[in-house]
Amino acid sequence: MEDVAMTTTQQQVVPHITDDTRELRQDSLFLQIPQNEKFLASLPAHTKIIQRDDLKKYFNLNLKIIGITGTNGKTTTAAIIYSVLLDMGYKVALLGTRGMFVNDKQIKPKGLTTPKLIELYQDIHTATLLGCEYFVMEVSSHAIKQERIYGLEFYTKILTNITSDHLDYHKTWEDYAQTKLNFLQTNENNQCIKIINLDDPSAAKIRFFPNTLTYGIESKGNFFVNAYSLNDGIFAQIGLRMSNKVQSQGNNKQDSTYTSDIQSALLHSELFGLFNLYNIMAAVLAIKALTDESLQKICDLVEQFGGVSGRMEVVSNNPLIIIDFAHTTDGMEKIFESFKTKKISVVFGAGGNRDKSKRAKMGASAAKYANKIYITNDNPRSEEPNEIANEIVSGIDSHQFLTKIQSSLKIILDRKEAIRQAIKDLPKDWVLLILGKGDECEQIFKDSIIQFSDKECVREILQKEQ
Incomplete structure (x- = not known):
C-alpha cells in the first residue's frame, strides 16, 4: 500500500479530537455524540467538550x-x-x-x-x-x-x-x-x-x-x-432525457416552459449481469x-473499467469460476440471473451473528437456480456452523431440488474443501459461483480468525490439478 505524502504547505494542524474516553489526552477535545453521552459526567474536569456541529x-x-x-x-x-x-x-x-x-x-x-x-x-x-x-x-x-x-x-x-x-x-x-x-x-x-x-x-x-x-x-x-444484451459482457443502447427550463417574455409577463433534450449513446462493458x-x-x-461531459464520452471511459476485486470476478475461464460478495437473497438472485444459459454450481454460506431471517431465503434462491449446491462456512463468528447450515437447508424444497437432473446438495463446512469438491465435480460448460466473501482474506470463527481467500484457494486448487 502506497502512502500519499503531503507537503508542508498542504498540511494543516488539527487538534486531537476523540469521542472515546480511553483515547483522552491532556490536550484532547472530546466530541459529544449520542453514543457517549452517558460517559460525560465521568470526564476529567479539565476536558473541553465540543459538539458535532463544531467539527467544521x-x-x-x-x-x-x-x-x-x-x-x-x-x-x-x-x-x-x-x-x-x-x-x-x-x-x-x-x-x-x-x-x-x-x-x-x-x-x-x-x-x-x-x-x-x-x-x-x-x-x-x-x-x-x-x-x-x-x-x-x-x-x-x-x-x-x-x-x-x-x-x-x-x-x-x-x-x-x-x-x-x-x-x-x-x-x-x-x-x-x-x-x-x-x-x-x-x-x-x-x-x-x-x-x-x-x-x-x-x-x-x-x-x-x-x-x-x-x-x-x-x-x-x-x-x-x-435495448441491451448480456452475452459476453454488457452492450446497451441508452438514452438520457433532461428537462431544460426556458424563460420567455410575452405581454410584459415572464413565462416558464420546459424543453426536453434527449441524448443517446452506445455502452459496452466487460462486466457481467443485469x-x-x-x-x-x-x-x-x-x-x-457532476461534469456535464458528453454521454458517449462517459460511456467510452466506462468501457475501460475492469471491475472490482471480488465483485463478479472471473478467477478462471476454463473451467469458468466466478467469485462474488453476494450475501443476500437479492444479491444471489442477481448473480444467478446473469447465467440463465448455463448450468450452475454454487458454493456459499451465511455469516454468523447477522440477520438470520435471510438464511432460508438464500437456500431457496440457490434451489431455484442452481443444479449443484455446496453449503459451507462463511464467517460463523460465535454461532455453531452446523446450525447456520441447517437454517440455509431449511429453505430448500428438497423434493423439487433433488429431482433436477444431475443435481446435488452437499454440506461441507470446511470452505476450502467445499471449493475443492465443487471444482472436482464441475462438469464442462457449467459455471461455478463462489459467493459471500468476495475479496475478503480471512474467516472469523468463535475462537480464531484464519487467513483465507476464495480467489487464492481456487488458484491453488487449479494449480495442483495441472
Whole structure:
C-alpha cells in the first residue's frame, strides 16, 4: 500500500479530537455524540467538550461529496464513478468497503463501509488537502442510523436499491428501508442532486423530490435503456432525457416552459449481469450530472473499467469460476440471473451473528437456480456452523431440488474443501459461483480468525490439478 505524502504547505494542524474516553489526552477535545453521552459526567474536569456541529471549525471539507447507499451495488457504483472521474483528469478520493483511495493510490486499508464520524471528517480533510475535487463514498444503513454522516453536505446522493438485509440490527424491513430513504429525504441544501433507481419500488416513491434524477431499465425515467444484451459482457443502447427550463417574455409577463433534450449513446462493458447494468447506469448518470461531459464520452471511459476485486470476478475461464460478495437473497438472485444459459454450481454460506431471517431465503434462491449446491462456512463468528447450515437447508424444497437432473446438495463446512469438491465435480460448460466473501482474506470463527481467500484457494486448487 502506497502512502500519499503531503507537503508542508498542504498540511494543516488539527487538534486531537476523540469521542472515546480511553483515547483522552491532556490536550484532547472530546466530541459529544449520542453514543457517549452517558460517559460525560465521568470526564476529567479539565476536558473541553465540543459538539458535532463544531467539527467544521477544525476540518477542511471544501470538495464535492458523492454518497452511495443501497443494499447492493454500492461498491461497484462508487468504483466506476471514481475510475471515470480519474480518467477525465479530476483529482478524486474513494472511501468504502475496500478502504480509502486518493488519486489512484490506496492510503487506508479495509475497514467499516462508513467509518465513525471523526475518522470520516479526517478522511475528507485529508482528501481536500491533497487537492481532491470529489470525494466518493459508500454510505451504510448503520452509518445513517447512527448519525455517522452527521453534518456532511452531500453534493450528490445515490440510492441503488433496497432489499432485505441487516435485520439483525434494524429488526424490521420497514426500519431498514426507511433508514435508506432518510438518507435522500434529508436535504442539507436544496441543491443536492438525488439519483434513484426507478425500477426499485421503495425508491420510486421519492422520484418527485427536488433535484431528483431517475434511471431504470424497465421504467423510463431520465436515463433509460432502449435495448441491451448480456452475452459476453454488457452492450446497451441508452438514452438520457433532461428537462431544460426556458424563460420567455410575452405581454410584459415572464413565462416558464420546459424543453426536453434527449441524448443517446452506445455502452459496452466487460462486466457481467443485469445488476451491473444498473450499477453502470447509476454511475454514468451521476458522472453526467457532476461534469456535464458528453454521454458517449462517459460511456467510452466506462468501457475501460475492469471491475472490482471480488465483485463478479472471473478467477478462471476454463473451467469458468466466478467469485462474488453476494450475501443476500437479492444479491444471489442477481448473480444467478446473469447465467440463465448455463448450468450452475454454487458454493456459499451465511455469516454468523447477522440477520438470520435471510438464511432460508438464500437456500431457496440457490434451489431455484442452481443444479449443484455446496453449503459451507462463511464467517460463523460465535454461532455453531452446523446450525447456520441447517437454517440455509431449511429453505430448500428438497423434493423439487433433488429431482433436477444431475443435481446435488452437499454440506461441507470446511470452505476450502467445499471449493475443492465443487471444482472436482464441475462438469464442462457449467459455471461455478463462489459467493459471500468476495475479496475478503480471512474467516472469523468463535475462537480464531484464519487467513483465507476464495480467489487464492481456487488458484491453488487449479494449480495442483495441472
